[in-house]
Amino acid sequence: MRRAEVSRKTAETEISVTVNLDGTGTHDCKTGVGFFDHMLDQLARHSLIDLTVRATGDLHIDDHHTVEDVGIALGQALTKALGDKAGITRYGHFRLAMDDAQVASALDLSARPYLVWTLPFPTAKIGTFDTELVREFFQALATHGGITLHVDLIHGLNSHHIAEAAFKAVARALRMAVEPDPRSPGIPSTKGAL
Numbered sequence: 001m002r003r004a005e006v007s008r009k010t011a012e013t014e015i016s017v018t019v020n021l022d023g024t025g026t027h028d029c030k031t032g033v034g035f036f037d038h039m040l041d042q043l044a045r046h047s048l049i050d051l052t053v054r055a056t057g058d059l060h061i062d063d064h065h066t067v068e069d070v071g072i073a074l075g076q077a078l079t080k081a082l083g084d085k086a087g088i089t090r091y092g093h094f095r096l097a098m099d100d101a102q103v104a105s106a107l108d109l110s111a112r113p114y115l116v117w118t119l120p121f122p123t124a125k126i127g128t129f130d131t132e133l134v135r136e137f138f139q140a141l142a143t144h145g146g147i148t149l150h151v152d153l154i155h156g157l158n159s160h161h162i163a164e165a166a167f168k169a170v171a172r173a174l175r176m177a178v179e180p181d182p183r184s185p186g187i188p189s190t191k192g193a194l
Contacts (some may be wrong), residue, residue, distance in 0.1 A: 001084070002020070002021035002022050002081045002082065002178075003018070003019065003020045003021070003081055004018070004019055004077045004078075004080035004081035005017070005018045005019075005144045006073045006074075006076045006077040006080065007073075007112065008069060008072060008073045008076075010051040010069065011064075011148070012057060012058050012065040012069070013055060013056065013057035013058070013065050013066055013069040014055070014056050015054070015055045015057075015066075015069050015070055015072075015073045016052075016053070016054045016063050016073070017051070017052070017053050017070070017073040017076075017077045018050075018051070018052040018077070019049055019050065019051055019074070019077045019078060019081050020049065020050035020065050020081075020167070021049055021078075021082070021178050022042075023034075023049055023050030023051075023193050024048060024049045024050065025044050025045040025046065025047065025049065025050065026044065026050040026051075026106060027040065027044035027045060027050070027051050027052075027066075027110065028051075028052045028053075028110045029041055029044070029051065029065055030052040030054055030055070030097065031053060031054075031055040031057070031067075031070060032056065032057065032059050032066065033059070033063045033066055033129065033158055034127075034130040035046065035126055035127055035128075035163075036043075036063065036066075036070075036133075036137075037164065038164075039134075039137075039164065039167045040053055040070070040167075042160075042164060042167045042171065043144075043167050043168075043170065043171045043174075044171075044174050045165065045171070046168045046171035046175065047171035047172070047174045047175040047178075048166075048175050049171075049174070049175070053070055053073075054174065055069070055070050057069065062130070063095050063133060064130070064133060066180050067133045067136055068113055068133075068136050068139075068140045069089045069139065069140070069179065070140075071136070071137040071138065071140025071141040071144070072141075072143075073140070073143030074141055074144075074145070075140060075141045075142070075144030075147070076144050076145070077141070077142065078141075078145045078178075079144070079146055079148075081141070081143055082099070082109065082178065084111045084187065084193075084194075085109060085187060086185065086186055086187050086189065087097075087178060087181060087184065087185045087186070087188075088109065088177065088178055088179065088180060088181065088188060089177055089178070089179045089180070089181045089188070090108060090109050090110075090181075090188040090189075090190070091103075091106075091108050091109075091176070091177055091194070092106070092107050092156070092172070092173035092174055092176030092177030092178075093105065093107070093173050093176070094169045094170075094172035094173045094176070095154070095169065096165050096169040096172060097154050097165070098151040098161050098164055098165040098168065099158065099161050100155065100156055100157040100158055100161055101153070101155060101156035101157070101158065101161035101162045101164075101165040102154040102155045102156065102165065102180060103108070103119065103127050103151065103152065103153055103154065103156070103165040103166045103168075103169045103170065104150075104151075104152045105149070105150065105151050105152075105169035105170045105172070105173040105179055106111065106149075106150045106153055106173060107147050107149045107150070107170070108147070108149070109145075109146065109147060109174045109177050109178070109194065110146065110192065110194060111146035111194045112145075112146065112148055113142050113143045113145070113146050113147060114142065114148045114149070115135075115138060115139050115142045115143075115149050115150075115151075116149070116150040116151070116152075117135050117139075118137065118151070118152045118153060119134070119135070119151050119152065119153045119162065119166055120153060121134070121159045121163070122156075122157065122158075122159055122162075122168055123159045125159075126159050126160050126163060129144060131159055131163065134148065134163050134166060138151060138166075138170065146194075149170070151166055151169070151170060153166075159168070161177065170174070
């Protein structure tokens with residue numbers, strides 16, 4: 001069963017995340033940050049990973065701790081659900097267009113976290129949401145999910161479209177990477193371990 005649940009409690013946030021890698025993209029995300037919930041819903045829907053997130057955080061300060069800690073917990077849940085990674089495709093990539101925005105994502109479920117991020121935003125905010133938090137989320141996800149993750153802006157004028165294209169592109173790449181590879185049931189590495 002490629003499912004996992006992770007809970008994380010700090011002085012700043014309390015998070016619970018549940019994932020099912022073999023789901024249909026069902027999502028139920030409630031973080032108290034409306035735009036972020038919308039992005040998490042897109043991540044679930046386009047990766048076909050069932051995702052439930054419950055988060056309470058120090059939103060009276062700002063959204064930073066909540067967004068980052070959800071990324072941490074989600075990365076940990078993905079790692080737990082993948083187990084030894086036997087039989088997965090491992091690599092994924094996707095280039096996604098959304099109106100004016102086009103974002104490319106490539107990733108490797110390598111257990112070697114690394115983020116390459118060339119995704120500038122034309123505005124500092126999307127509504128009340130700080131655009132710099134998009135990178136913070138993916139940095140936490142890559143670090144705690146053991147993911148080598150590249151996210152690159154090809155084109156884009158609208159910050160909302162750029163952010164949404166990024167979440168969807170990563171989701172589609174993740175969908176490809178976690179899929180079982182019927183031709184390769186073992187660990188997808190010459191090292192014999194990931």
